Amino acid sequence: MAAEQGVKVVARNRRARHEYEIIDTVEAGLVLTGTEVKSLRAGRASLADGFGEITDSEAWLHGVHIPEYAQGTWTNHEPTRVRKMLLHRQEIDRLASSTKERGLTLIPLSLYFKDGKAKIELGLARGKRTYDKRHDLAKRDAAREVDRELRRRR
Numbered sequence: 001m002a003a004e005q006g007v008k009v010v011a012r013n014r015r016a017r018h019e020y021e022i023i024d025t026v027e028a029g030l031v032l033t034g035t036e037v038k039s040l041r042a043g044r045a046s047l048a049d050g051f052g053e054i055t056d057s058e059a060w061l062h063g064v065h066i067p068e069y070a071q072g073t074w075t076n077h078e079p080t081r082v083r084k085m086l087l088h089r090q091e092i093d094r095l096a097s098s099t100k101e102r103g104l105t106l107i108p109l110s111l112y113f114k115d116g117k118a119k120i121e122l123g124l125a126r127g128k129r130t131y132d133k134r135h136d137l138a139k140r141d142a143a144r145e146v147d148r149e150l151r152r153r154r
Contacts, residue, residue: 004116010040011111013047018133020107020125026095028059029086030118033077035069040118042069045111052085052106052122054096059085061120064108085120098124 016022032040039045050064061083068076087095098104109121128136 004113007112007114009110009112010043011045011047013050013107013109015048016107016109016123016125018136019128020105020123021128021132022107022109022123022125023104024098024124025109026087026091026122026124027114028091028120028122030061030120031084031086032066032118035072035075035077036066037118038072039066039069040111040113047108047111050108052095052108054092054099054106057089057092057096059087059092059095059106061085061108064111064120085122095122095124103127 044067046065048065051062053060053062063080064083065080066077067079095106099106103126105125105127107123107125109123111118111120113119
């Protein structure tokens with residue numbers, strides 16, 4: 001059997017870009033059990049309530065829901081367990097110092113397989129205020145109107 005190539009997206013956190021201002025992104029590996037990998041390969045995961053935390057110079061992923069594997073036995077995993085993320089020491093140190101800054105947090109943006117290995121894209125994010133969200137929606141609507149008008153004139 002040939003090794004997997006390319007990227008297969010399992011889950012995206014679409015609300016994250018609406019709720020947060022993404023300052024920086026980082027790709028991290030995940031420490032998973034066998035049934036978690038099988039469940040992810042079936043395309044089942046939810047990043048909605050997830051967040052990253054750095055404690056004792058280690059990166060941890062909280063709140064990500066990977067449902068139990070349907071054909072799993074008593075060895076099945078707990079769906080919302082805390083999972084370790086694999087990052088280089090310099091990245092962990094940089095993220096730790098950034099999250100100590102007021103208002104910044106680590107948010108999972110997408111979960112995917114890259115060349116057969118489970119990866120997660122984390123965003124260093126600051127929460128948006130309600131008026132920021134409305135401003136972004138208004139800007140997006142204005143751009144859509146401009147595009148529509150340009151297409152109509154052609």
